Amino acid sequence: MMRILLFLGTNLAVVLVASITLRLLGVEPYLNAQGINFNALLIFCFVFGMAGSMISLFLSKWMAKRSTGTVIIESPSNASEQWLVDTVAELAKAANIKTPEVGIFPAQQSNAFATGWNKDDALVAVSAGLLNRMQPEEVKAVLAHEIGHVANGDMVTLALVQGVLNTFVMFFARVVAQLLDAFLRRDDNQGLGFMGYFAVVIVAEIVFGIAASVVVAWFSRFREYRADAAGAKLAGSGAMINALARLKAETQLPDQMPDTLTAFAITTGKSRKLMEKLFASHPPLDDRIRALKEAAYRE
Template structure:
């Protein structure tokens, strides 16, 4: 899912930048309370900045155009459908981004329910029937209505806090055992070694945290599918998923493939990092609903 990819990448960039500053100022080594507080500030800052920048990053990264004034029938139809569904759900109409890509993909992002954006690829518009596109739009509208980006921020902020806290706590403990807690604390060499040690652990714990984040994302996809079914009907959403199945990337070296709305990677390891459940599981979940 593109919105998740943008969110995680921006979050990691912000956290890494602030982490370097925090480590070299040695703020977090003086007391457990300062460590906890600084970890929370650092962890949630990255998530909040990612959320606030989400629309800007999506627009500038994907290219394409914001659909302000529809000039043809398909653009008029898309504008009307998104407006109708937004009014039905009770949210402000999202901005519409159409970007040039052969991938059959769509995403929703934005800091809140009334300041959001829905992106649609030209590949999706060309390869799906109008009823199927309607269901995909409803799926993204459900993400917005459910406040999934905000809940993602809260979750990511919490896991960031734990990753930063544990990494720095272990680094301080190991450095103290090796160099002594009160010896040569200002040594540049010790600071560099501590930074390398802390960064390594942040990467390891960050990977584990990403598994938690992706698990949460997969759960939210089921809710968005169910939300789409309530808006346009279960049959349309299932038809859209069946259509998406035809465009599953079978073999791809593209790191973004795990984020695709039609992602269906096979290995157990790769499934841990997928933002979406398999198409089969999503269809099965909908069929269980009345």
């Protein structure tokens, strides 16, 4: 959840800043001076929509470090840190990727994330709470899950998906603004005007951006199953299932955990409203445990 929210937030901010800048510089009015040129508009939106997503991708590791207070283990200071670094290196070698940076952040909830713009420049971090509460084989399974994200290239794929969605968000926002402007220009009216057009585009981008987030969330849920499968392959199905079961147990302790864990951004598996299901970035724990058990049974 944390990783996805940071990415989406940065992406939306970049897209909105690009829209504001291009509008103020007069690029859009020049582009549409002769009316709606759909081909030119689509190319324009693709360039800047993809740019927003790529900037978010390149900033993802820096943003994650800053927002979580992650401390990178440059030189292990104790046996726990040494084990953590060695385990990540072992898993990375098994997954055929370069060893990511390893860090710990000061959160008491069970939490972990991986991020980075490519497989060979990634970061894997775990919370202090996860290290304190989980057994070593369970921590290894969590790390294997995160290494699975890196090996699968999930952040890059997410950036490409988001870039395409950005394109259509920006495109349809401007089409709506253009059509509304043309409608208001009937009978010699002045239309939306500079600020009115600008306001409609921004509002439409936010609305369409929220709708696009549903698609991103669906893709995120899909890739969690793949990361679980990778974690099971690297650390063993039993360890992966036990790690998820441990997290599920923590959610059921009174006053111990919220309904949503940020380790893998896991939900407790309780019934949820439709909107929560649509925007959930991760499947319920019960579904993920069931998928792992079914895969182990088939082997």
